[in-house]
Amino acid sequence: MTTLRLRGDLWMGTAPLIRDLALDLPASRWSGLLGPSGVGKSTLARLVAGLPGPYRLEGAICPEDGKPLQGRVAMMAQEGQLLPWADCVQNVTIGARLRGVRPDVTRARALLAQVGLKGLERRRPAALSGGQRQRVALARVLMEDCPIVVLDEPFSALDTLTRLAMQDLAASLLQGRTVILITHDPLEAIRLSDQAYLLGPDGAEVLNLPASPVPRDYTAPETLAAQAQMLARLHRVESETCAG
Structure with missing residues (x-):
């Protein structure tokens, strides 16, 4: 596993998004990135995942081990982005097919069972619930078996209870x-998150988190206190952004 260090200025075309970005994302840990809409959170996700676009980091994304990131990052995006014409197994194995490699269907079925979808392997996304679709997307990430995983708003479209269940499942399997x-x-x-950053136009601010292990109990007093503190901080940032 490897630690990632991001340094530099994040740009979207000719417009600067974040100046003096400095992020240390430790190996084998979860790093949360929050911030106002449009600040560049998803842009950073796509950069780390190696996806093309009209954005750039004038600086560097440096894995601590010095090896290239290519082939070592898997991404799970909002709402899963499943192929509507493909069944669960085909969606889980799409990476292998795109690389021209024979897909390991047996392993795909085992992963689908691991995320609670045994017996649903031949269903297409339209026949699945929102939570089930996200489980397929999580199985696809696991199928890639990459040491670095980017989760870009992966559970935002789910209802509260399903979202909590998916958080617990992802914490366990990743x-x-x-x-x-x-x-x-x-x-x-x-x-x-083991650590979390608040992103803004002038860089990244480290946020306070409880000392308890993840996934944290959402009913615990320290969790609720941290949530109130973080909401207040985010509200101030949003207000400052709108005022600016």
Whole structure:
């Protein structure tokens, strides 16, 4: 596993998004990234995942081990982005097919069973609930078996109870990986993150988190206190952004 260090200025075309960015994302830990809409959270996610776009980091994304990131990052995006014409197994194995490699259907079925979808392997996304679709997307990430995982608002479309269940499942199945969690939800960041940053135009601010292990109990007093503190901080940032 490897620690990631991000340094530099984040740009969208000719417009600066974040100046003097400095993020240390430790190996085998969850790092939460929060901030106002449009600040560049998802842009950072796409950069780490190696996806093309009209954005750039004038600086560097440096894995501590010095090895290239290519082939070592898997991404789970909002609402899963499943192929509507493909069944669960085909969606889980899409990476292998795109690489021209024979898909391991047996392993795909085992992963679907692991995320609670045994017996639903041949269903297409339209025949699944929102939570089930996210479980397929999580199985697809596990299928890639990458040491670095980027989660870009992965559970935002789910109802509260399903979201909590998916958070617990992801925390369990992604243990030992370096996870970058992009989220607008303070409670989600607090429950899952070993460390968290608030992103803004002038860089990244470290946020306070409870000392308890993840996934944190959402009913615990220290979790609720941290949520109130983080909500207040985010509200101030949003107000400052709108005023500016």
